Amino acid sequence: MSISPVILCGGSGTRLWPLSRQSYPKQFNQLIGETSLFQQAALRLSDGENLFAPPMVLTGSDFRFIVSEQLDAIGIPPQDILIEPDARNTAPAVLAAALHLSASEPDAVMLVAPADHLIPDTAAFVASLKAGLKAVEAGQLVTFGIRPDRPETGFGYLQTATQPGADGAAVPLARFVEKPDLATAQEMIASGDYLWNSGIFLFRARDIIAAYETHAPELYSAVQAAVSDAHRDLSFVRLAPEAWSRIEDVSIDYAVMEKADNLSVVPFMAEWSDLGGWDAIWRHGAPDAAGVVENGQTTSIDCEDTLLRSDSPQVELVGIGLKNIVAVAMNDAVLVADKDRVQDVKIAVDRLKSKKASQATHLPxxxxxxxxxxxxxxxxxxxxxxxxxxxxxxxxxxxxxxxxxxxxxxxxxxxxxxxxxxxxxxxxxxxxxxxxxxxxxxxxxxxxxxxxxxxxxxxxxxxxxxxxxxxxxxxxxxxx
The missing domain is CATH 2.60.120.10 (Jelly Rolls)
Structure with a gap:
């Protein structure tokens, strides 16, 4: 059974400012490794077993040429690149992809995946997909849950109806849980019934379309109009802007998944991260014995549990006696933050926007x-x-x-x-x-x-x- 990857590639990634900005968000940057996160996702979804069809990408107009250029650089031709007139969250994007795909292949199996996740073990990921296919054949909407290794408050959770087994098979999904406070997260981890919500989904196009028709009929009608009136622009497919403007900004979890009764979850046991902040970059950057991660032109002296990163060959970043610090330097902006406060980078970006500072949104x-x-x-x-x-x-x-x-x-x-x-x-x-x-x-x-x-x-x-x-x-x- 062939899988059609759908890569969602429209996020802004402001929590990784100053490297990730509105003009060139994190999925296109080389945060970890020699390729961008988007390229890593495309490579991960094109193995040698003929499991995957060419990928479909959903992105914004400003990024359409970046997407095609980065795919061309790794030798992966896309099935299609769909252009969203405006960002409307994951529910409209997934439905647009399903409708576009089902026009030629109603029984197509879709794998929906964000473009900015880190999943180093491709073999383990493919094995999880194959485990999910069995549930998809039975008409299930499958999501993937990450086995938690800490009480994380920055992720949503999935409660399983039965505890996942060691074989990695899909199990029934009981409910979605919003991001918890620390005490609640600790209780959920201790119970063994909860997985992190990865935001990765696997289902047949016709099954997810039916779920939208049942649980989000108004959204279905508007997205169907945007897809029906879409037009070709060079090698891209532009969704119709007038119909798209009437679409609600809503996640697929809230619009459909939390209401559906045919849900399964596959537990994923290997390394995964949404790289949602500089603390995640530090955690997955192979800290040395002192807990220090260095990237680029940097010098560390007596530092502990610290990330030093310079993304400019002209800027030498020196840290002396730093503990639990993130320091990121670029040509036009420098971030210095306590590692426990890196989620507040979004506040900093909002402050810069209010000052009309170009660094808030645009790279040099x-x-x-x-x-x-x-x-x-x-x-x-x-x-x-x-x-x-x-x-x-x-x-x-x-x-x-x-x-x-x-x-x-x-x-x-x-x-x-x-x-x-x-x-x-x-x-x-x-x-x-x-x-x-x-x-x-x-x-x-x-x-x-x-x-x-x-x-x-x-x-x-x-x-x-x-x-x-x-x-x-x-x-x-x-x-x-």
Whole structure:
């Protein structure tokens, strides 16, 4: 029986600020390992046993090219990438995927999984999926519960109707439990009847659709309209925004699962984490004998139970005599927090938003369909950027009302259009783009092209673009 993975990839991950931000959330970052969490999820759901069909991904419009680029980097072509007009939580997303999938395969088995979980033991995970398939064949809606190793207050719980056995088989699910206080969590762990709620589900498309029709009929109607009126945009499927705007923001647990009576849970015994905070990054980062985890350009002196992380080659982070501290440094922001207070990072992000600080939501590096750029310096009437253009990629044919630009190629070769002239600009060569000139840069080569751009003018905002042609089908005024 083939499983169709559905990867939910729209979260913002603010609890891992400053690394995870609205413009580039945690699932796309290399938090643990050499690939992003999203790439790890896609690789985990494409084994060599022909168990999995190509994955379907649900994400937001801003992330659609990041998703396709990261999948391409690991050689996994998606079945489809569905674009949500706005984030509406997991219930609408899962139903949209089920309806889209069932249009061609009503009996398809769906595995719904978040894009930002850490599950190192793929073999154990696949074994749990196979155990869940038996319950799915019997019409059950299956969720996966994590065997708890501590009384965690940051997770929801699943109460089993019978205690799970050592064989890992599915057991009936009695109820969902919201995040408890510490005393309640301790009691639940002691009982042996509770598992952490992983947010991973396995069911047939037709069974979960029937559950929505029974328990959430209004939601079903609105999502069905959004899927029916969806349209193709390049290689993406855009759900209809008007219908989507009428959809309630609600989780699948609350909308359907807590009301259904055909629920089973498979206990998962191996390592798992939702990496929901910097304490989880520390816990899964292999602390040394003193409990210290270091990443990047860091130096630790007499520290204990501490995470030191520098995500900038230009920033050396030094910790001296620190105990139970998380310190994360980037080019534009630094977080220092007691490890027991890292869940309050969300409060810090809200404070930064109220101050209109760009660091609250945007990284110094801004990702675009063609590559990325980084602001190196900005002041009155000038800005300096480093621009990285992927092989074969091209920026839109555009002009600016308020600025002129100088481009200096530092590696690779650029094909540059300025009004009616097209020419190649090689390494250590430059070109001037007058204010108002219609221009484009392309990378015709097989290696990345990097250039330095110096902008001068009265207004330097990213929305100062009149767009004439764009291979990525973006409209006038869209950034980059």
């Amino acid at each position: 590096i801004d990702h675009r369909p063609w590559g990325w750029f980084e602001c190196l310096a900005i002041s009155d009437r000038f800005q300096v950027k480093r621009i990285h253009v992927n092989p074969g990629a091209a920026l839109s044919l555009q002009s600016h009302v308020h600025r002129s630009e100088h481009w200096i190629v530092v590696s690779g070769t650029a094909r540059v259009t300025v009004d009616d002239e097209v020419k190649l600009v090689c390494e250590n060569e430059s070109v001037y783009i007058p204010l108002g000139a219609v221009h484009r840069m392309e990378n015709p080569g097989k290696v990345p092209m990097v250039l330095i751009e110096v902008q001068t003018g009265a207004y330097l905002g990213e929305d100062d673009i009149i767009r004439y042609e764009d291979v990525y089908a973006r409209g006038e005024g869209a950034k980059g």
